[in-house]
Amino acid sequence: MAYAGKVDQRLHELLPPSDLAPEKLHEAMRYSCLAPGKRLRPALCLACAEAVGGPAESALDAGCAIEMVHSFSLIHDDLPAIDDDELRRGSPSCHVRFGEATAILAGDALFALAFQTLSNAPACADTVLASLRLLTAAVGTQGLVGGEAIDISSEGSAVDEATLERIHAWKTGSLIAASCTLGALFGGGDAAAQSRFAQYGRQVGLAFQIADDILDEVGTSAQLGKAAGSDRMRGKATYPALHGIDRSRAAAREHAQSGVLSLLESERTTFLVQLADFAVERLS
């Protein structure tokens, strides 16, 4: 994927080198943030910039900032006190590899670097500031971090559909939606365009989340790059647990389709349509 290559190259430049003090902290940040991955969020960011007519490069630093936020959240979620996951993307989690203290601080440092990167993004002050307002709202207590909080507090207890939707919308949907909105913003799209791309991101994000929940049930650890069945073992609230596998598959398809239909026809680039398909293709 061409987008992912650009993102990896830029991440490599933005992350401090691991021979600069504090070396271990920088090494842990690079280990987690540069680990092989789909780069789904930054790829979406770049693709949405292009879909509104801008160059992909206009959204490159924003996409990297979002990948750093994503990486920070994975490191903290994997900690023993939260999800206690020892594998991430097929390798030892950050705390397994570097110790818990360094993992906590590497997450914090990636979070700080994300906002620093975005605040230095090459665009006019109004655009950069608007992007910071969007991203900070997306990661706060009514976004990424709040969704994780509800997720862990609901473990082992019966969760109704409204709560499950809130967990998904906040924990996964908000950052994916922000990836698309920021792409449209840096690409030069107006408020209406940003809103359409946010809707695309929310819907496709939901499709990915439901599909991930299904794969956690039916996939193998090798396919997932982490322990399979871990959601069920922890009594996590998931879509398949509430609705069964078949209804979940159908719901993922509907969300993916609805995401594409949120866009104007001219905005439905091959990449954005294929990505929505990819979210659910993995299930067949």
Place this chain on the structure above:
Amino acid sequence: MAYAGKVDQRLHELLPPSDLAPEKLHEAMRYSCLAPGKRLRPALCLACAEAVGGPAESALDAGCAIEMVHSFSLIHDDLPAIDDDELRRGSPSCHVRFGEATAILAGDALFALAFQTLSNAPACADTVLASLRLLTAAVGTQGLVGGEAIDISSEGSAVDEATLERIHAWKTGSLIAASCTLGALFGGGDAAAQSRFAQYGRQVGLAFQIADDILDEVGTSAQLGKAAGSDRMRGKATYPALHGIDRSRAAAREHAQSGVLSLLESERTTFLVQLADFAVERLS
């Protein structure tokens, strides 16, 4: 202190209410961030805005953002995997009161809210963006988080003076210096003024850090609001451990004085001079 009152009132408004979901997360954020404290950093921020001729209110949201960052760093530093402190400001630490998972997330959420608050500060886009660049640099791997990383990696081993100075400058100095710089910036001070106030902040920050290290050696737990002698027990790098108590006292005094001398005479407001005195007064 009039500044602290304004800050507490504004923090009370900015922090999400604890009856809003996710309730426990919001409660933990308020518990830690509104705990009684000196509000040293935001008070400095407001005082520096006034010292350059602006209203204190111009720097109020910036000061609150800085207090949120400070509060985030205390929560994470107190975690079992890092400093393992059970007391903070005389009360149970966040993780003792709310559990480790919520404490990690409350720290993350305060960090996000800090940048959100700053990005919404009432000033022109260029000023707000400049403040975000300053604050994100001050908390990154060559600032607050990096200083903590070096601090824990040097526990139990002999630390030379250069390393100790770097720990102090990054872990404590950078956020206190940023408090002063942001105050001067929002108060309308030019680049030269911002630089003078940064220097004041670095020097007074060092005075406070050395004094805190001395108090950890000679104070009681009741005076400190946390376990006394905890630095020594953990083999932490401190100024008194390297130079003894007497030389440390003298160094604290010199830094406080040098901070005041960094400012123009017209900028040496009663508050800023008294605060520099206060840093070392506690030692007599």
